[in-house]
Amino acid sequence: MKQIKTIIPGFSTLKHAAQWLCYLLVLAILSGSMVALFLWLLELATEFRWQHEWLLFLLPVAGVLIYLLYRFKGKRSEKGNDLVIDEIHEPGGGIPVGMTPLILFSTIVTHLFGGSAGREGTAVQMGGSLAALTGKWFRLPANKAGTLLMAGIAAGFGAVFGTPVAGAVFALEVLTVGKLRYQAFIPCIIAALLADLVCNAWGISHVQYRNYLSEDLNADVLLRFNWLLFLKVLLGGILFGLAARLFATGLHTFKKMVSKLPVRAGWLVPFAGGCIIIGLSYWLQTSDYLGLGVSSKTEAGTSIISAFRQNGATDWSWFWKILFTVITLGTGFKGGEVTPLFFIGATLGNTIAAHTGAPADLFAALGFIAVFAGATNTPIACTLLGIELFGPAYALYFTVACFAAYYSSGHKGIYKSQRVPVSKFDKWRRTTDG
Known part of the structure; x- marks a missing residue:
């Protein structure tokens, strides 16, 4: 049992292992489903903009709308991915649950009106926010919540690009240059694989490069x-x-x-x-x-x-x-x-x-x-x-x-x-x- 415990925090017994699998399953279902919704809306927004090129002229107005949303509803969420990384390094401030709908809506608005942006940041922020929500539901202590946040990053990244292995390693590697937290690898790879499966189950396909x-x-x-x-x-x-x-x-x-x-x-x-x-x-x-x-x-x-x-x-x-x-x-x-x-x-x-x-x-x-x-x-x-x-x-x-x-x-x-x-x-x- 000591060997299991050194690999995954809290996996000292089969009961604890089952608990962690439960946490990760909930996280993967939430993250994979939200990423699927995001990718579907993103494709609709892109095609709609292509069909209505005049939407670009409303980009300045869209920017004002996003500014007002974050000013009055999500000041802490403004830090984006950096907020998730900071919370893993130094727990305490917490990640707002409202980060998920805020970043989802604002990213779709950005793309609908022609802003040049990506999707990884949105997926990672949603994964981190949903991991924080899952941790609150199960009342996880700080050390376990940090591991779950890393799993949230892996789930969001793995699902949005259809690359679960890269997503899991990215969650370990992005925190500190030149240093990996290997003890979190198994939760991260499980979360990334499951989230990718959930995203695919919703009928979302990725570009086959x-x-x-x-x-x-x-x-x-x-x-x-x-x-x-x-x-x-x-x-x-x-x-x-x-x-x-x-x-x-x-x-x-x-x-x-x-x-x-x-x-x-x-x-x-x-x-x-x-x-x-x-x-x-x-x-x-x-x-x-x-x-x-x-x-x-x-x-x-x-x-x-x-x-x-x-x-x-x-x-x-x-x-x-x-x-x-x-x-x-x-x-x-x-x-x-x-x-x-x-x-x-x-x-x-x-x-x-x-x-x-x-x-x-x-x-x-x-x-x-x-x-x-x-x-x-x-x-x-x-x-x-x-x-x-x-x-x-x-x-x-x-x-x-x-x-x-x-x-x-x-x-x-x-x-x-x-x-x-x-x-x-x-x-x-x-x-x-x-």
């Missing part, structure tokens, strides 16, 4: 090792890390600048942000950088999916997505950062491939996961994400790209509450010096 990789490339990577391709992947990983650093630094700097503006009427900030997004869209004469960016309204448009084709992105598509997303999230609109990071990475990968002669589909896949790895300091989770999304044939290249991005992205990722106990390079030197 491996379908966009050519079979010839798959056979080539499996049968022989290519040193030239390996060096191109390493170079690409460094560039992906620099793009992640640009995004994270740009987002934090822009938010800091906005917070220092001498504006008494706070609602003017999202109103102005919406106006800037409208102006940029018409200046560039494209709507490709609005919304998620997974697919485009037209086949000729730029999207994550188009990036897997030769010449499927322009040289600066990745930069414009950074700019649109920084302005959207930096002025108070809601949603996640990860799907825009997928877009940034996939289009940058396509550009690198075009200039180096590398396979466009492989480099789109590498950028997809590596920019995310650099921006969140989660290279292991992102390597597993690549394997779950694209298959195991490219595992070596996934690993190289993700860790190269991790080391070249600096220490400050998109989550301010993420702990950095030691330098990435100090930890590496200690390991190699024995």
Whole structure:
């Protein structure tokens, strides 16, 4: 029994194990169902916006609505993912139950009117909020509640992307750079698997990205090792890390600048942000950088999916997505950062491939996961994400790209509450010096 207890807090007896399974089942049903509702509404909102492009002109008004909602109904929820991470590190403040409906509604509104945002942040916040609610129902003490919050992150992430293994490891890896809380792995993987099953049971399907990789490339990577391709992947990983650093630094700097503006009427900030997004869209004469960016309204448009084709992105598509997303999230609109990071990475990968002669589909896949790895300091989770999304044939290249991005992205990722106990390079030197 001691061995069981060291793996999962509270699993000292079969009774306690059954209790934990009950907690995780309740959490998974709640999280998986809410993520399914969210993804369904998100798809409806995106299609409706494509059919009614005039909705973009209401984006400034949507921003004001979101500002007022958070000002009067959810001030503590404003911290988003950082609130969940902070509560795991230093329990006490609690996570409002109202975070779930607030972030769900505000993210749908952001996408309906054309804001450039993602969905991971919404799923993680809902998972954390529902984990806190589950903990209150079962009256869990602080140490168990923290583990359940980590399971909530895993459940939200695993269900929204259909990648439960990556979701579980992400929940462990995102808290502290270079340190994993292995004792929470089993609750996290159970919650992520069950939440993904619940989401699928509601009829929600995820994009099958491996379908966009050519079979010839798959056979080539499996049968022989290519040193030239390996060096191109390493170079690409460094560039992906620099793009992640640009995004994270740009987002934090822009938010800091906005917070220092001498504006008494706070609602003017999202109103102005919406106006800037409208102006940029018409200046560039494209709507490709609005919304998620997974697919485009037209086949000729730029999207994550188009990036897997030769010449499927322009040289600066990745930069414009950074700019649109920084302005959207930096002025108070809601949603996640990860799907825009997928877009940034996939289009940058396509550009690198075009200039180096590398396979466009492989480099789109590498950028997809590596920019995310650099921006969140989660290279292991992102390597597993690549394997779950694209298959195991490219595992070596996934690993190289993700860790190269991790080391070249600096220490400050998109989550301010993420702990950095030691330098990435100090930890590496200690390991190699024995």
